[in-house]
Amino acid sequence: MRLIHASSLLLSEFIGDQIPEYVILSHTWGSEELSLQDFQGGKGTDRTGFAKIKHCCTQALKDGFEWAWVDTCCIDKTNNAELSEAINSMYQWYRNSSICYAYLEDVPDTPDSSDISSAFARSRWFLRGWTLQELMAPPIVEFYNSNWVEIGTKSSLRNDISAITGISIVALWGDSMSSYSVAEKMSWASMRTTTRVEDKAYCLMGLFGINMPLLYGEGNAAFRRLQEEILKVEDDTTIFAWTALYDSPGYFAQSPADFGDFRGRPDLLPSKGNRGHLTNSTEDIPPPTITNRGLKVTLMMRRADRGSNRTCLAILYWVGTFSESDSAWEGGPASPDGLSAVCIYMEQHQFDKTSFVRVYPETVRVVPTNKHHTFRWTHLYLSKGLSQQSRLRATELGSVEFSITGTTISPDIEGVYPLDNWRLDTTPTLFAHQSGSSAAQAGAILVKGRSMGYFLIFFGMRDRAPWCRVERIPESVGLSEFGTNQVVVRIMSNGRIREDAGDRHTERGAIQVAAAIKRAPTSPDGRIRHRLHVTFEPSMP
Numbered sequence: 001m002r003l004i005h006a007s008s009l010l011l012s013e014f015i016g017d018q019i020p021e022y023v024i025l026s027h028t029w030g031s032e033e034l035s036l037q038d039f040q041g042g043k044g045t046d047r048t049g050f051a052k053i054k055h056c057c058t059q060a061l062k063d064g065f066e067w068a069w070v071d072t073c074c075i076d077k078t079n080n081a082e083l084s085e086a087i088n089s090m091y092q093w094y095r096n097s098s099i100c101y102a103y104l105e106d107v108p109d110t111p112d113s114s115d116i117s118s119a120f121a122r123s124r125w126f127l128r129g130w131t132l133q134e135l136m137a138p139p140i141v142e143f144y145n146s147n148w149v150e151i152g153t154k155s156s157l158r159n160d161i162s163a164i165t166g167i168s169i170v171a172l173w174g175d176s177m178s179s180y181s182v183a184e185k186m187s188w189a190s191m192r193t194t195t196r197v198e199d200k201a202y203c204l205m206g207l208f209g210i211n212m213p214l215l216y217g218e219g220n221a222a223f224r225r226l227q228e229e230i231l232k233v234e235d236d237t238t239i240f241a242w243t244a245l246y247d248s249p250g251y252f253a254q255s256p257a258d259f260g261d262f263r264g265r266p267d268l269l270p271s272k273g274n275r276g277h278l279t280n281s282t283e284d285i286p287p288p289t290i291t292n293r294g295l296k297v298t299l300m301m302r303r304a305d306r307g308s309n310r311t312c313l314a315i316l317y318w319v320g321t322f323s324e325s326d327s328a329w330e331g332g333p334a335s336p337d338g339l340s341a342v343c344i345y346m347e348q349h350q351f352d353k354t355s356f357v358r359v360y361p362e363t364v365r366v367v368p369t370n371k372h373h374t375f376r377w378t379h380l381y382l383s384k385g386l387s388q389q390s391r392l393r394a395t396e397l398g399s400v401e402f403s404i405t406g407t408t409i410s411p412d413i414e415g416v417y418p419l420d421n422w423r424l425d426t427t428p429t430l431f432a433h434q435s436g437s438s439a440a441q442a443g444a445i446l447v448k449g450r451s452m453g454y455f456l457i458f459f460g461m462r463d464r465a466p467w468c469r470v471e472r473i474p475e476s477v478g479l480s481e482f483g484t485n486q487v488v489v490r491i492m493s494n495g496r497i498r499e500d501a502g503d504r505h506t507e508r509g510a511i512q513v514a515a516a517i518k519r520a521p522t523s524p525d526g527r528i529r530h531r532l533h534v535t536f537e538p539s540m541p
Contacts (some may be wrong), residue, residue, distance in 0.1 A: 001013070001014050001015070001017050001069070001074075001089075001093065002014075002036075002069075002074040002075070003019075003067040003068065003069055003074065004053065004057060004067065004068045004070065004073070004074065005066065005067060006057035006058075006060040006061050006065065006066055006067060006068050007061065007066070009053075009054070009057060010506070011039070011040065011073075011074070012148075013539040017454060018068050019096075020066065021066075021098050021412075022060075022065065022067040022068060022097060023060045023063065023064060023065050023067075023068050023069075023097060023098055023099045023100070023101060024068070024069045024070075024093065024094055024097035024099075024100050024101070024138065025052070025053075025056045025068065025069070025070045025071070025100075025101050025103060026094075026101065026102040026103070026131055026134035026135075026141070027052060027102070027103040027105070027124075027125070027126050028105070028124050028125055028131065029072070029142055030048060030049065030105070031413070032044070032047035032048045032049045033049035033072040034049045034050055034053065034072055034073050035045075035072065035073065035077065036073050036074070036075065036076045036077070037076075037078070038073070039053070039072075039073035042284050045125075045325065047071060052070070052072075052103060052105075053068075053070050053072070054102075055075060055148045056068050056070060056101055056103070058148075059101055059144075059148065062498050063099060063386065065098060065099070069093065069097070069145075071086075071090075075222075075379075080214075083214065084213060084214045087202055087214060088159070088205065088211045088212075088469050089203070090133065090206060091133050091137050091205070091206020091207065092137075092206070094133060094134055094137035094138050094206075095137040095139075095154055097138050098140070099138070099140045099142060100134060100137075100138035100140065100141045101123060101142055101143070101144060102125060102131075102134070102135070102141050102142065102143045102144065103144050103148070104123045104124075104125050104143060104144065104145060104146070104151070105121065105398060106119065106122075106124055106146070106234055107119045107120050107123050107145040107146060107151065108145065108146055109145050109146055109147035109149050120151060120160065120164075121156075121163075121164050126151070126164050126165060126196070127191065127192055127193060128192055128193065129130060129189060129192045129194035129199055129200060129204075130181050130194070130203045131192075131197070132188055132189055132192060132203065132204070133203065133204075133206045133207055135154070135161070135165070135167075135172075136167075136171070136172075136177070136188075136207065137206065138154075138172055140153065140154070140155075141154035142154075143157065154172060155173075158172050158173070159406040164265040165187050165188065166187065166188065166191075166264035168266065169287065176303050177207060177208075177209070178209075181236055181238040181270060182208070182230060182234055182238050182239040183206065183238035183239065183241050183242075183262050183269060184238070184262055184266075184269050185204075185207055185326065186202065186239075186242075186253070186256045186258045186259035186262070186265040187205075187256075187260060187261075187262035187264075187265075188259075188263075189203070189204055189207075189256035189259075190256050190257050190259050190260035190262075190263055191246060191257075191260070191263065192256070192430050194217065195465070197219050197220060197222070198215070198216050198217075198218060198219065198222040199226065200222070200223055200255060200256060201222035201223040201226040202214060202222065202226075204226060204256070205226065208229075208230050208233075208234070209227070209233065210226060210229045210230060212225060212229050213225070215493065217518045220254055220255075223252075223253070223255060223404050224252050225254075226248075227239060227252045227253070228252075228290055230290045231287075231288055231289075231290065231450070235287040235288070236319050237288070237299075237316040238269065238270065238296075238316065238317055239252075239253075239317055240344060240358075241259075241262075241317070241342060241344065241364055242258035242259050242361075243258060243261055243361065243362055243363065243364055244258045244361045244362060248321075249380075250294075250358070250384035251294070251295050251358055251382045251383075251384060252355075252384075255276060257323055261297065261364070267319065268309065268342075269319065269355065270317050270318060271321060285298050285332070285377075286298060291381070293355070293381045293383075294355070294381040294382050294383040294384050295381065295382040295384070296379075296380075296381055297381075297382055298377060298378065298379050298380070298382060299314040299315060299316070299377075299378060299380065300314070300315040300341075300375035300376065300377055300378070301313065301314045301315070301346070301375060301376060301377075301378045301380075302374045302375045302376065306345070306346055306360075307345065307359060307360070308345050308347065310348040310349075310350065311345060311346070311347050311348075311359060312345070312346050312347070312348060312356070313343040313344075313345060313346075313365055313367065313375075314344055314345075314346050314356075314378075315341040315342070315343050315367075315375060316342050316343065316344060317341075317342050318339050318340065318341055319340050319342055319366070329416055330387065339368075340366045340367060340368055341366070341367045341368075341375075342364060342365075343364070343365040343367055344358060344364060344365070344367070345358070345359045345360040345363065345365065346358055346359060346382070347359045349383070354379070354380055354381055355380070355381045355383055356380050356381070356382050356383065357382070357383045358382065399528075399529050399530070400443060400529075400530045400531070400532050401515075401520065401529065401530070401531045401532070401534050402533075402534075403531070403532070403534070404447065404533075404534045404535070404536065404537050405533070405536075407471055411447040411455075411534075411536050412447065412448055413445060413446070413447055414446045414447060414448050414454065415444075415445070415446035416443070416444070416445050417443055417444040417445075418448070427429070442458065442459070442460035442461075443458075443459055443460065444456055444457065444458050444459070444474065445457045445459075445532075445534075447534065447536075453473075453474075453511070454472070454474075455471065455472055455473065455474060455507065455513050456470075456471050456473050457469075457470055457532070457534055458470075458471065459515075459517050459532055465503065466503055466517040466518070466519065466530050467502055467503055467517070468503060468504070468505055468516065468517040468532060469505045469515070470506065470507035470513045470514070470515050470534075471507065472507060472509065479484070503516060503517050503518065504516050507524050510538070511535050511536060511537070511538060512536075512538070513534065513535070513536055514535045514537075515532065515533070515534045516532070516533050517530055517531070517532045518530065518531050518533075519531075
């Protein structure tokens with residue numbers, strides 16, 4: 001461990017029992033930080049990063065300490081082995097410090113305490129991933145404003161910090177991290193961000209007592225690896241109780257943000273020290289293990305009241321009295337014994353009765369335990385691949401916003417398919433079925449303007465890409481006899497869908513009709529959207 005001598009500002013290295021008492025700095029990085037090489041070479045003494053180091057050492061001397069540690073200049077970040085060792089050791093370094101100075105450079109030095117309180121709550125320090133362990137690990141944390149004037153301590157400000165972070169006061173007091181469920185600790189990080197995507201996982205290793213190698217460049221795989229390591233040491237099924245609007249590839253969450261429902265909500269979690277369904281069972285249940293077939297786990301299951309006949313509910317753990325209106329948490333009142341079962345939806349594989357996949361990841365279900373007799377213990381494998389539902393959703397049209405323009409021609413919408421999902425408002429929108437049927441992958445709109453005749457605009461999805469096509473429809477198909485919309489339905493029902501046009505197509509004749517379909521931004525509720533635009537113009541002579 002490399003430490004700064006607070007008086008001379010020289011670096012020294014210590015190993016094991018030789019490490020002296022030291023103070024440690026917690027801060028958010030800026031653009032003028034000093035590296036180890038800068039600090040040793042005497043460079044950058046005019047930067048704000050150097051001023052931070054100097055003020056930290058000055059405060060250490062005031063408090064009677066001779067040594068200080070600052071992450072910017074005490075780690076050789078050009079040495080991958082040293083960087084990996086430092087990040088794996090960092091939680092313990094903060095834990096073993098005599099005092100942690102939390103420097104909040106965006107909190108001004110002002111005599112108005114209300115302004116300080118407001119700026120304190122808005123500080124970037126509470127939104128960074130790495131500062132979570134820097135808050136939780138040290139026994140003593142002192143907060144300083146931009147001018148290094150003390151604001152208070154973790155103890156004196158515990159009520160404010162709890163309200164800001166969603167972390168319970170008992171946990172802030174220094175209660176053992178092993179007392180808290182995986183989901184609760186993940187929720188503490190759900191609102192925090194990191195510059196590099198891998199650091200979403202690496203900054204949480206100490207909180208879970210995990211050591212693993214750093215592989216910058218692996219992206220979201222780092223967070224999956226973290227969860228795999230947690231499962232090796234924690235028999236805690238709350239790790240599977242995440243919710244997300246996207247289709248997650250498997251049984252693990254993609255980010256700490258997926259545990260945001262638990263932030264400040266102890267009623268959604270098992271009581272402290274009571275994690276997983278095992279506490280309510282006399283069965284000898286093996287812990288979850290990862291195999292080449294997926295996650296091998298034993299859960300209580302029953303058929304669900306939604307989805308296909310292969311959709312099931314699986315109990316993850318038990319909670320006390322439940323009262324929740326959040327749409328992500330479905331459920332009613334608790335059973336008379338005051339307990340409810342927290343469940344997720346899974347779908348059984350069509351040909352392998354022991355294999356399941358997570359479905360409806362946006363939802364967690366709560367079931368009163370007076371109905372738990374319908375559940376049965378099941379040994380299963382939870383696949384890490386996409387469910388059939390997820391694969392279909394990944395390729396579906398979602399909603400298609402339709403628009404028509406023409407300089408001299410005013411075409412009208414005469415018929416649509418699917419009929420039951422058509423909505424006309426400021427922007428005509430065709431909502432494709434969400435069930436994953438073939439109808440969800442194709443639609444049609446019949447348009448006509450004055451004497452130009454009828455045109456059918458086909459559109460759909462193929463190989464994850466949208467396509468569209470324009471075809472002239474002659475009167476001989478029975479438009480007048482059957483009605484325009486009935487003809488559209490009859491054409492589509494007979495499978496007349498030609499997908500050889502790509503995402504642009506033009507039908508020429510006396511009238512030139514051009515169609516184009518493009519992917520649009522995902523809706524706020526996470527649904528896929530496309531835009532289909534059609535233009536009608538007289539053909540050039």
